[in-house]
Amino acid sequence: MWTSIVPQNLTTHNYENWRIWMKNYLLAHDLWDIVEATTESPLPEQAEFKEWQKKNAAALYAIHILCSLDVFLKIKEIDSAGLCWNALADIKMECTPKPEPEPEPEPILQSEKENVYLKFRSLCLAIGNGCEAVKEFIENSPEAVREKLTNFGDTALHLAAYNGNVKVVEEILNNNNETALSIAAGSGNLRLAECMINKSKKLACVAGTTYIPVNVACGKGHRDVTCFLYSVTPLDFLLPEAGAFGSLLLHAAICNHFFGKKASNFL
Template sequence: MTTTVVPTVLSYKNYKDWSFRMKTYFLAEDLWDIVSGTVTKPPEGEEHKAWKKKDAKALYAIQNSCGDNTYKLIKGKTTAKEAWDTLVQKVRYGSVNLSDEDSSDENSSDEDSHDEANKPVCHVYPTPPDHDATLESAMEEALSTRGAGHDESIQETFVKYVKSDDWDNAIKFLRQHPQAASARMTDWPYTTALHYAIRKRCSVRIIQQLVDLMANALLETADSFGSALDCLINDCPEWVEAAECIVKKNLNIVTSVPSNRVPLVLVAQGTAKGERLARFLYSLTPHEQLNVSQAAHLISLGFHLQRLDIAWDLIQRYPKLAITKDLDKNIPLVTLASNGSAFKSGSRLNLWENLIYHG
């Protein structure tokens, strides 16, 4: 039986843990540069043979670490980078869903329900006139994109300061050479210095200084875990001030999320210590960015984690969401009824109530 390099194969529910373990393996085996594309395929010769051998080893590890459903996504991919990037796009960012594969055997009414679940919540459940929401207008860009000159020695110097955690000199150097902000942390699975600083849990002050000195477009740069704001939500969700700084500089990160990605507010709502950040992101997220299932999931998470403000606002605007299936096929009201700690009495459902709600 073929063994995998991680304890559990990749499914649609464990991407974050799976990818972290896979990256650790790749770094330990000196394969990450191949997978990330930092080292590209060289011309024919000894170096080409060595690269091809490493690429095959990395691709083999990825293939054998996928479950049956996720392996289908990379079947036919010929390089490790192609396979890895495909899984990032289709599993990490959710452009493929298991429910899509299972829906073919359902009747037409179920298909209609599935289609409806993927439409924007504000289109399926129109907001009553007295609850019309107005979004904050996009802020003007604070800093325009600087010169595009690419000086390798400048970027190497900046990377050296960053990797040695010499942030005073790194910030000072970046003020003098703004183009250095595009430097990549090549031997780390992080893209920009901002990603690196967040992963290293540097101070909020350093994060804010980096954001101030970076061009708007760089704030949208994504590594395998997403943009810098994605990293912040996952690693430092309590740093709301840092998130505010990023969003103030580039509001599009929140308001123009591609349809194949999970809205950031949904990620924050389900993250430990992410309550304040979720509220902040929700205040900026257009409801056109939330499909019906995602909006219902926000409510379910609110009931489960007792973060009731977002849940209450959505139910006031779209009452039918309370009885709409969320991303896990659960109904928000059932989630609330099943959470004994949400009630003063602390009572959970008895046997008959469970049968009524859950069948």
């Protein structure tokens, strides 16, 4: 059927796709030369007129039936396939909406959070440079140790833990240190974990999100940190009555071959 030769009829918004489909169809049926002819059509008395007339009618008919009604009404009086094709391009230009000017951006007001980030940006840089710079900053702005310095809620202590800077951690250790211990456990930094536990052994029993620090270290496969944190974690926290901490620790230890590769075969 004629109506199945292209996926969609021509409307005022799909001209570019329709043009490609239609051109390929006309090429396949040896009708495209009629559409893109650069010379005038032959006169009725000329021998080639009958063949041209037949091809022109076939091309024109294909174009007509594959247009939506509103488009067809604009081209129905055109009797040349070539002129009809060009008219469709003009109609497409008429129907293409002009891009609306983009609204001018509203002035951005700095939020309180952005002001905090800017205020303590030098502290973030100091954490990577060394303890003395951090110590000097904290002496001048002691409230800095309690501020969240990143979009993820990290304090100065957390950033120091990420960098593995033990001296900086010792300088700025604060009430948010339970999360920092989990970071140290997950990164396998034994010295950093020892530093935090020496400050407060209770940290070994405080869960960051779901796991206590020994779970985090074991899950990451850090054997030495796991052994240390296990030694300072009260046994009561690893019993079934306290939750899943103990079973999770055993499962992670077996998966990471802490008891040898054969043990994992029992899982």
